[in-house]
Amino acid sequence: MPSSLGLSQLQIKDRRNFKSLELQSFSSLAISTIQSCDKLKSLEMPSSLGLSRLEISDRRNLKSLELQSFSSLAILTIRSCDELTSLELPSSPGLSQLEIEYCDNFTSLELQSAPRLSQLEIRHCQNLISLELPSSPHLSRLQISFCCNLKSLELPSSPGLSQLEIEYCDNFTSLELQSAPRLSQLEIRHCQNLITLELPLSSHPSRLQISFCCNLKSLELPSSPGLSQLEIEYCDNFTSLELQSAPRLSQVQIRHCQNLTFLKEVSLPSLEKLSLSTVRKEVFIMFVSASSSLESLFIDNIDDMVSPPEELLQHLSTLHNLKCSGLATSPHWIGSLTSLSESEISDSPDLTCLELPSSLCLSSLKVNYCPNLTCLKLQPYPCLSSLKIGKCPKLASFEVASLPCLEELSLGGVGAKLLSKLVSVFTSSSLKSLYIWEIHDMRSLPKDLLQHLSTLQTLHILKCSRLETLSHWIGSLISLRELGVHECHQLTSLPEEMRSLRNLQELYLCDSLILRIRCSVTTDGNWSRIAHIPHIHFFDDQGLKFKPWIGSFTSVMDLHICDCAELTSRSEEMHSLKSLPTLKNFHCWNLLEDAKRKHFKFKNRESHAWCRFHQYRETFQVNYFVTDASVAGSKQNTR
Structure with a gap:
């Protein structure tokens, strides 16, 4: 050249x-x-x-x-x-x-x-095998990963180093930091041969994470005035932790370190969040005793501890959030936690009956993954606004007089009879959000539900495999603003009363197979019943076929479609879409190659026809709290 x-x-x-x-x-x-x-x-x-x-x-x-x-x-x-x-x-x-x-x-x-x-x-x-770096005063971030034969790392004076990450280096045994006064984040993961870790006196990390270092035996932390977050996980041979001083340490998480026995006593005045799983009772006692402002506590598999020692309860008086797993009996000791407002009981296969004391002032309660739980007894907590029960297939008895302030109910992985029993504790002036999921023996919504749902604004039904129809009384939910039906494969139709839901703003239909087929072969029917809804979302409906009469959606402002294969920029349906007077946003995943991000001129304004790149479960997820990554989480805005 x-x-x-x-x-x-x-x-x-x-x-x-x-x-x-x-x-x-x-x-x-x-x-x-x-x-x-x-x-x-x-x-x-x-x-x-x-x-x-x-x-x-x-x-x-x-x-x-x-x-x-x-x-x-x-x-x-x-x-x-x-x-x-x-x-x-x-x-x-x-x-x-x-x-x-x-x-x-x-x-x-x-x-x-x-x-x-x-x-x-x-x-x-x-x-x-080895890495030696020259003096680099401006080096702020160093990341080394999947270098399985790297044995050591020597860093000269690194005054600007703030982030150091070492992971999946199986033979890594030695880290030598001469000086790193600005080191704020140190993460070491999956380094199986790392035995000890000593940080220089000049290093004051704010976040330290060590996980899956199965041969790590000890960790010595000198004065750590800036340390705010400490995480140690899955270190099977970890036995000794020395914290000399950590006045700002606010979060501690130690999981699956069952051999940790030696902890040097230290005061942790700023500790607010503590998470302990599969550790010895001594670890629990040390951290709780060292704290004076603990607000959130998660405990799971702490030896055979049934309840904390009484002398520790005074250190838990500031708790707002408590999560317990591995329970065999009701935690009556939480009655002394006068500040407790949120509680979660989960992953307790030996728990058969759960009864919570009346002295609590709960605003949120979650009970999930208790496969042998048969009875749940609650007091009429006047402040309880959110109740979530999931994956308790044997739960048959629910005892509570009333829940006057309940605004959100999530119920799934239980029998249909339990839903019918719960309606008696609703008050028509409180419930605003209802999530029903994985109730496989439910063919239709309970008839008695109507009178208790006059203020309902959000209703989502997920993975109810035998649900055949939405009840006709759904048209009486005059406050309903958001409705979602997800993966209910036997759903055959949308009721005529859908036309009466004049306040309904959002409709989500996801992978409802039979409904999809009926909508494809009928000339009007189900589609005309939802034409008045301004924001409509179809997901995973690969077989969805739109007719030219889609132009009758005269009120729709946002239309989201995932993978409608027959819809192209030149199709008759697209011509009908462009004539809609109110449509501002049209999103269709499969138009990525066809539309080429071109502008379509709609009747009321020029709007960009852009395409969805993410699958339904990544862009819209319903908050029913079960930790299944494919469906759990909080609903994200799709507009």
Whole structure:
């Protein structure tokens, strides 16, 4: 390439037979990308190049790389160069970001001088054994992952280092930090051969996370005035933790460290959130005794502890949130927790009857994953606004006089009879949100539900496999603003009374197979019953077929469709859509290639027809609290 070319950016990709490249003096060349040139073995780049960014990737035969001194080079990325064994960088005064990944045979990195290096990432370099870095006063982030043969890391004085992450380095045994006064985040995960960890006195991390280091035995933390979050998980041989001083430590999580026995006593005046799982009773006692302002506590599998020692209850008087797992009997001791407002009982297979004391002033209660629970006894808590019960298939008895302030009810993984029993405790002036899910023996909603739902604003029904119809009385829910029916495969129709829901703003229909078929073959029917709703969402309806009469949706403002294969920018249905007077936003996933993000001119305004890239479960999730990643979480805005 002659130097007379005024190149500022060069990209060479997928040149399988390209063997050599000689770049002469291009003072204007700022960005260069070389990718998928399998046979390229020779690369000459004179130092006179004005490169600021260089990316080399998918060069299978490149064995070594020597770069001249580029004073302007700021970003260097080397990726998927399988045969590359070493990288030599002379003085690189402008280099700020270096990334090396998927270089299986990479063993050596020689950085002579990189005074401005701020970010270094090395990933999936399996044969890298050791790493020695020059003094880098501006290095703020260092990440090393999947370097399974890396044994040690030596860092000279790193006054700017704030984030250090080491993970999936199986043979990693030693971390030597000379000085890192600004280190705020240290994360070490899946380093099986790490035995001890000592931090220099000058390091004051605010967040320390160590997990899956099965041979780690001890952790010594000197004075840690800035430490606010400590997490230690799945360290089977971890026995000793020394906290000399941590006045700002507010969150502690220790899980599956069943051999931890030695903890040096320390005062933790700022500890607010404590999570302990599969640890010894001594660990629980030490942390609770050291706290004076604890607000949130999660305990699970603490030896055979049935209840905390009485002398510790005074340290729990400030608790607002309590989560318990692995219970065998009702936790009567929580009656002394006068500040408790939120409680969750979960994962307790031995619990058969749950009775909570009347002295509590709960606003939120969750009971889930208690497979043998048969009886739930509650007091008429005047402040209880949220009740969530799930995955308790044997629960048959629910005893409570009334719940006068209940606004949200989530019920799932139980029998249909329990829902009928619960309606008697509703008051017509309180309930606003109802979530019903995985009640597989329910064919229709209970008839007695109507009189208790006059203020209901949100109703979602999920995965009720035998639900055949929505009750006709649904038209009397005059306050209903949001309705969702998700994965109810036997649902056959939408009731005629849907037309009466004049306040209904949002409708979600997800994968209702039989309903989808009926809507496809009828000429009007179900569609006309929802034409007045301004925001309509169809998800996972791959077989959905729209007729030209979709133009009768004269009130719709937002229409979301996931994968309607027959809908194209030239179809008759699209012509009908563009004539709708109120439609402002139209989203259709499968139009990604067809629409090419073009603008469609709707009758009332020009609106961008953009496409959904995410599946339904990633963009809209219903808050029914069960920790199934595919369906749990909180509803996210889809508009």
